[in-house]
Amino acid sequence: MELISNLELFQTVFNSAPNGIAVLKSLYDNKDKVEDFSILLFNSCIINWIDNKDYKGKRFSTIFSKIEGTNILEQFIETAETGITANFEQWYGDENGKQCFGFTVVKQDEMLVVTMEDVTEKKHAETALNNALIDAEKQKRLYDSILNGTPDLVYVFDRDYKFAYANKALLSMWGKTAEDSIGRGLIENGYEDWHAEMHEKEIDTVISERKPIRGTVSFPHAELGRRIYDYIFVPVFNEKGEVEFVAGTTRDITESKQAEEKLQQSENRFRKMIHQTPAPTLVLRGDNLVIEQINKHMLQMIGRGEEIIGMRLIDVLPELEGQYVWEQVLKVYNEGIPFDQSEVLVPHNRTGELKDYYYNLAYRPLIEDGEITGMIQVAVEVTQQVVARQKMEESESRFRALVNASSDLVYRMDADWMIMQNLEGEGGLSNSGERGINWLDKFIHTTDLRQAVDLISKSIVEKSIFEMEHKAVNEDDSVRWVFSRVVPILDDQEKIIEWFGASSDITSQKELQNVITESEEKFRQLADLIPQIIWTADPDGFVDYYNSRWYEYTGFEEHEFGDSSWISKLHPDDVYLVSKRWYESVRAEFPYQIEFRLRNANTGEYRWFLSKALPIRDKEGVLTNWFGTCTDIHEQKSTTEKLEILVADRTKELQRSNEDLQQFAHVASHDLKEPVRKIKTFLSRLEEHMEEQLDESSSKYIERIHVAADRMFNMIDGVLAYSKMNADSQKTTIVDLNEVIKNIENDLEIALQEANGKIYFEELPVIEGASVLLYQLFYNLINNSIKFAQENIPPQINITATEQIEAGNKVAIITVEDNGIGFDLDQTGRIFETFTRLNSKDRYEGTGLGLSLCKKIAERHGGSITATGISNKGAIFIITLPFVQKAKDI
Template identity: 90%
Template sequence: MELINNLDLFQTVFNSAPNGIAVLKSLYDNKGKTEDFSILLFNTYIINWIDDKEYKEKPFSKVFTKIKETNILEQFIETAETGVTSNFEQWYGEETNKQCFRFTAVKQDDVLVVTMEDITEKKHAETALNTALLDAEKQKRLYNSILNGTPDLVYVFSLDYKFTYANKALLTMWGKSAEDAIGRGLIENGYEDWHAEMHEQEIDTVVTTKKPVRGTVSFPHAELGRRIYDYIFVPVFNENGEVELVAGTTRDITESKQAEEKLQQSENRFRKMIHQTPAPTLVLKGDDLIIEQINSHMLQMIGRGEEIIGMRLIDVLPELEGQYVWEQVLKVYNEGIPFDQSEVLVPHNRTGELKDYYYNLAYRPLIEDGEITGMIQVAVEVTQQVVARQKMGESESRFRALINASSDLVYRMDADWMIMQDLEGDGRLVNQRERGVNWLDKFIHASDLQMAVHLISKSIVEKSIFEMEHRVINKDDSISWVFSRVVPILDDQEKIIEWFGASSDITSQKELQNVIAESGERFRQLADLVPQIIWTANSEGFVDYYNSRWYEYTGYIEDEFGDPSWISKLHPDDVYLVSKTWYESVHAGVPYQTEFRLKNANTGEYRWFLSKALPIRDKEGIIINWFGTCTDIHEQKSITEKLEILVKDRTKELQRSNDDLQQFAHVASHDLKEPVRKIKTFLSRLEDHIAGQLDESSSKYIERIHVAADRMFNMIDGVLAYSKMNADSQKTTIVDLNEVIKNIETDLEIALQNTNGTIYFEELPVIEGASVLLYQLFYNLINNSIKFAKEDTPPEISITATEQIEEGNRIAVITVEDNGIGFDLDQTGRIFETFTRLNSKDRYEGTGLGLSLCKKIAERHGGSIKATGIANKGAIFIITLPFEQKVKDI
């Protein structure tokens, strides 16, 4: 108690402790039992934690309000009453911010000394460690379960191509045990030689590149036969980052490949169904309800063209916003509940004016992988029917008159088609309730009855939809065509309980088909009038029609046509090329054009024809047939051949003229050089003869004669080189431009040393070309940069390259840039002209032919050269050269 009385000393000692320390005094109830504690002293640790400096003499449970949710207070009371030291751990605090403490309570005289150590982080660490150990064990079990439970093939190769692991699926595929397979190579485990060699090369690639390799392969399964597999090899690295193993997984994708093909077929059928359905139909996709497909009936109904495909429906018909029909569209897409309703009022702008229209609507959600991705809309306009019914709806008799006037019949039948009831009350056809098939005799024409009974029986057995076009006899004994479609209604046991059907009058459509047939006949009559051979073929390229001109020319009769007939009429030398060209066009779906010879049946001669064909496509872009012509070009062909002979003769004359000019250039250059040599020789002798007698002016004049003679000599060589540029052809080879520049750097070594010049280049391309010419091109450019350097400034020449694609061809773009005297931009157009000099000939030597030669060399390689510059800043030359030459002689 003396220590307690000396509070300052006591507080100083306690405040130095790293943990919380509290001194408590018991508070008793009326029975003398400890029920709480009065706080005598807290150290700084606890004061900072509770943030209450007025804590003294307050009850412990009032300061620590959450204490009653724990057994901390009970432990303290037990120690206070028994004197037995307690040591325990307990969580304390708000649910979202709990801390764990280790409490030690010691009774000293009549006070209780409590220490508290925050072990929250330790507890969290222990929990995390235990969780991690459990997770690791679970992960190991999961790993083993996955590897041996997955149908995928999982395996590991050593770097010598041996299997070091194979999962259960792989062993099953081999039909082997692990003992028989592990440690053996690919061939030992049944792989074919080509297959094993391919995988070994791929393993080497993974090891070399340290990157995965993926592929697809087909090989036999021990139980399932030949299958298609997708596989991937990945590197397994050691602690040094080196590949020590190669792991692989292989997945059987046979079913998915087959499913993809079936899905594509299904998609194509779906598209055709949309476009061929007689009802106006469209398909919307995505949250924005984009028009993905729409048939011609729907386009015609809303008065728009195919340009609306890809647009939002609400943008095409903005007047639908807020209407009942638009609310149903959104409901079907958002909730997936189908919508079917007849005679829905839809005010919209179809003809430039907002009017009321009525439609029979059917909306269905499109569901893919359990999610709604779009919807199908079928809208049949019934405005006229609704308006007519409204006008005639005043009486039952008028209503029945309207129904009886309609050609569309709706009815239902029992499961066996024995009883038929007209839902619209049309008594003229049916309302037959007696047993038997008497109604069939009345509803279906006798000529179609046998087929109808067969299809009805088939539909009943297969529980499939009945569809048929058939004739009916009207009351006035006239015959009409109808299209009947009857759908089975099944109960939850997949048993037919009744049938619902509809029949539409298609008499006008049948008449239209007859009109189309008559139109086809008129086409044939017109085709027989033209002098060309006209033919058509189906989508696979088999000829199915010729006009009469074909039969007149070939001598065939009209039931003989198709591939065998036209091939046999071709000239034997043309058969292969024509057949190849035709079938390649059919396969690629591109227009066909070629020339060939056909044998005339009357004269036996072969005449030249120009044949052309175009694919005819439907609205989906699918080829439905081919239309072709064959035109007699025999006379034009003869004229062309004569012209070709004339061109060859003129070409020979030009070649002979060029050879003469070339010979003249050689002779002229030799004859011109000879007087220049004599001038130089006698001038030198004159200098020797009068040596020491010349004054300064005479020496200067003689020097100028030397310079002029040298310039003339160089001029003659330049003219000869320029004239030979087009005459001498060069073989193309693979040319490394890096090596070319290195050689030029060696040849110009003295000039570079005299001027302290430097050439910078790296990673120049390797291209096809004439090595000698390319050397001359870059030699002239670099030599010019050295020659036209600025005074007191060492020349620096930079050569860089990039690659670009032009019309599908790889093009090298090489830039040669220097820091010389440059030139004005207005001189760019003249710089490549022959004998053009932009600088004084007295100050800078040269013939004015170097850049002209560079231009010729670039153009002979199928490239180009451009120049730009700034006076006293330098010049830039940009050369474009193709990577590959189309000819081998340049």
């Protein structure tokens, strides 16, 4: 205490110490336990370390904030409480740099005297020494492998001419074991007298002259017979510089010529190796570092061709001059020191623009006759990896931000599933911040405990991700559903060191899932009670559900088929049209309806079905799935065929009646025009006569009479045209539908310009038919598309065509699609009826006869016309016309 009171002397003593010395005073908590230390004195060594002179009276854990995660403070507290001196070493620091310190902690009264020694270099030296020992052991194994793996004869003589060592090749040549050979002389090991005498003299010469000798000798091999060998004896010196042993190597040179050839082949292989190695490689020669060899990978990397061979590297890449990488190239060549470094930044011009690239570089000097004559360069580009790591580091920061923003409970656990740290997020779960609690006790309801233990055991054994939906108990004893996902973190030995997990509250999802499951089950039960086949499909048209009726009829295993397997059950004649119509509906998102035949698995017969499907949309109008039915209409179709016979009989009667009706319509139309014409004439005279006497109301009434009379006149013309359709026969000719559409486009030019409309068509077929009638057919359809356009939306009319075979005849399927006001699906059956109007006559002009005429024209050509549409989304008309007419008059 007297020494401490003389602070100046004490501080001088402190500051003279080569190691760090600190004097600390214990700080106690409310339970009289040591929790930290107050700093009394630091010597200069510690002050220089922490770079903080304002330390006195502050807590040790505050000044040395990086001790968190170490046991330094705990060791100090143990010495303060027990009085037992502590000696330990501990690494201290963060990712920016770590040092290892040796601590000696001594308790003196109520104080601790701590000596701190920086042993980082010592630790590094120990590590280097251990590594050197490991390398030395590897080197020994390498030498043993080389000596015993080489075909050369390697051996050692002691000064008495006895063998002290013989490798496997020599023992094999003798046909002896090491026990039978080592310690024995030349003659004892089978050498002839002259041979033994010659080698003994050579051994004496090596010992006396202290230098190697070389020679050639011929002697027998145990298996190969007599061979010629080249040998060399060299002295082996002990630590005193005396020749202790004579080592020798002998090589079979019988095949010397082959050896020379192999040497040449080796040179060629070296060149091939340079060119075939997957890493970008080049060889430089001479003081100017001229490119002697370069493989295609290096050429591609620097963006040049083989014309650079023979050029100086600095001339090829002048931007390297002055850069760090060029300094290393010169250093390797001038000093012969290999250079290896990863992720070296090299700005250079590869694509016409100077950019930054990163490479793993390896430079090796080429040494010939003891002199450096060039160097080999290997450069592997790692720009993507470096950029990826940088992005990963950025991703780490984003990850922490994401965790902080997450609504899930995120946590870390040790290898035994003990919670070490709750990160951020609540997830609707209890999060008291407890540590050291078993995860099972914290999160798993007793009813799920067995399953959780089994899954955890499996994850531990397989080092796999744990995933589980389970119940958890909150602090208020309420039960909630939780989804937990826990990922194992492995060390470089593939050992689990900790677990990273997240748990999210899925109670609402589970409740909704239960409701959906119950709803789906009720739907399936109801669907199985319906006599029709019920099916659903995803937005792309792939069937994902059938009711039991489908499996009963087709014989498929339940849930075995759910894609387009239904095609295999169709009648071959129906496959093309059904598939085309279905995928057209899927693509256009229009309702689907068609008749086709399906094969019964039990009877093998084909029965007729009517299939309908509607697109199901969400509240935003997005297609979510399709709901469809298939109804057996085989009996109705059979009845229809019988009715067709009756219809044929009645047709003759109706034909005569129709001719009478057509004549009547023709006469009536002409007779009706006369009174309408008189109404128009006398109405005009009345206007002229009372021109100055008519008030505004009277003028309106007269105008309405004019409009009604004009409409009546148009109606009479329509009836006349409709009646003449069946009365007048037309000669068939070859009709190019492309020309027909072009003529219509010219005739409707003004209407198209006023509406800003467009007609798109190409590659329409050339067919037989009545040119006038086909013109009228497409004129009415295109005119309707212009007339029934949506307000402020220019009409777009697309006309496409395909071909197919129906009942052995080639037919054209022509589709006319527009983006007009369309019509509701339930109006499809009325749209071709005579005088049918689907829209207000005050807003859209017309007689209601246009589409009826279209239907008659298509039928007179032996074809058909159908329509489908969606209100405010447009209409599609599909016309089927044969390529060849059966009669010349239609």
